[in-house]
Amino acid sequence: MRYLVALSAALVATVAFAQDAERLVAQAKKRWAESPHGPMLERILPPTFEIAQLPERKSRGARLLVRYCVQCHNLPNPAMHHDAKWPGIFERMVVRMRGKGNMGELMYEMMAGVEAPIVGEAEVLLAYLRKHSQRPLDPKKYPAVNEPEGQSFKLACQQCHVLPDPKRHKASEWPAVVARMEKNMEWMNRVVGNRPEPDEPQLKIEEINAFLIKYARKG
Ligand code: HEC
Numbered sequence: 001m002r003y004l005v006a007l008s009a010a011l012v013a014t015v016a017f018a019q020d021a022e023r024l025v026a027q028a029k030k031r032w033a034e035s036p037h038g039p040m041l042e043r044i045l046p047p048t049f050e051i052a053q054l055p056e057r058k059s060r061g062a063r064l065l066v067r068y069c070v071q072c073h074n075l076p077n078p079a080m081h082h083d084a085k086w087p088g089i090f091e092r093m094v095v096r097m098r099g100k101g102n103m104g105e106l107m108y109e110m111m112a113g114v115e116a117p118i119v120g121e122a123e124v125l126l127a128y129l130r131k132h133s134q135r136p137l138d139p140k141k142y143p144a145v146n147e148p149e150g151q152s153f154k155l156a157c158q159q160c161h162v163l164p165d166p167k168r169h170k171a172s173e174w175p176a177v178v179a180r181m182e183k184n185m186e187w188m189n190r191v192v193g194n195r196p197e198p199d200e201p202q203l204k205i206e207e208i209n210a211f212l213i214k215y216a217r218k219g
Pocket residue numbers: 044045065068069070071072073076080089090092093094096097103107114125129160
């Protein structure tokens with residue numbers, strides 16, 4: 001019985017959190033939609049990453065991310081950037097939330113209702129981003145990245161973040177990640193493969209997958 005009470009309390013808390021999170025996201029989308037710069041804000045980050053996919057979803061860090069980081073664009077994935085990159089990006093975002101960022105006029109129109117984290121919250125949020133960050137590829141461990149077999153991967157996959165460590169995923173998982181990245185590229189208007197101009201680099205999905213699968217995590 002006590003177990004059941006605890007379980008239902010946990011369920012209620014989870015459902016409340018999920019509803020609250022969805023509400024925050026809906027509010028934020030409304031704010032961009034009403035901004036004349038909505039279409040630009042919408043494309044800063046792709047919509048491919050969802051609240052349900054957040055690591056340690058119920059932690060304070062995850063909640064703070066949902067509270068503060070969907071106010072102007074889609075939900076950021078902590079695994080998008082590596083540890084060393086987050087403090088600089090985070091600082092840029094906090095300055096904006098305080099209404100002092102660049103793109104002043106753009107933010108000015110949207111700033112009513114935008115909240116900034118207080119000091120203690122900012123620490124927890126940044127620690128969360130860093131803890132679940134991307135592990136960069138170490139070229140000493142994978143010299144092939146500088147050989148012809150790594151060129152397509154290298155060209156395509158360091159446009160928005162560092163090259164990911166191939167051991168991050170198993171061979172069976174990589175093609176779906178690469179397919180999602182192709183969508184991310186379309187979304188963020190960084191597609192390299194859709195214009196058949198001879199001097200434009202092409203997006204060579206097969207070569208990228210072959211490289212990642214070869215060096216993927218075993219088992
Ligand atoms: C006040 C609006 C605003 C809020 C709130 C905001 N951002 Fe941003 N964000 C922007 C704008 C504008 C850009 C595009 C320009 C740029 O990259 O600085 C951006 C871009 C980004 C990018 C892509 C740029 C890159 O270097 O990869 C990431 C990642 C990001 N934000 C993460 C976050 C995180 C994490 C938070 C919460 C701590 C957050 N943002 C909160 C306005 C905001």
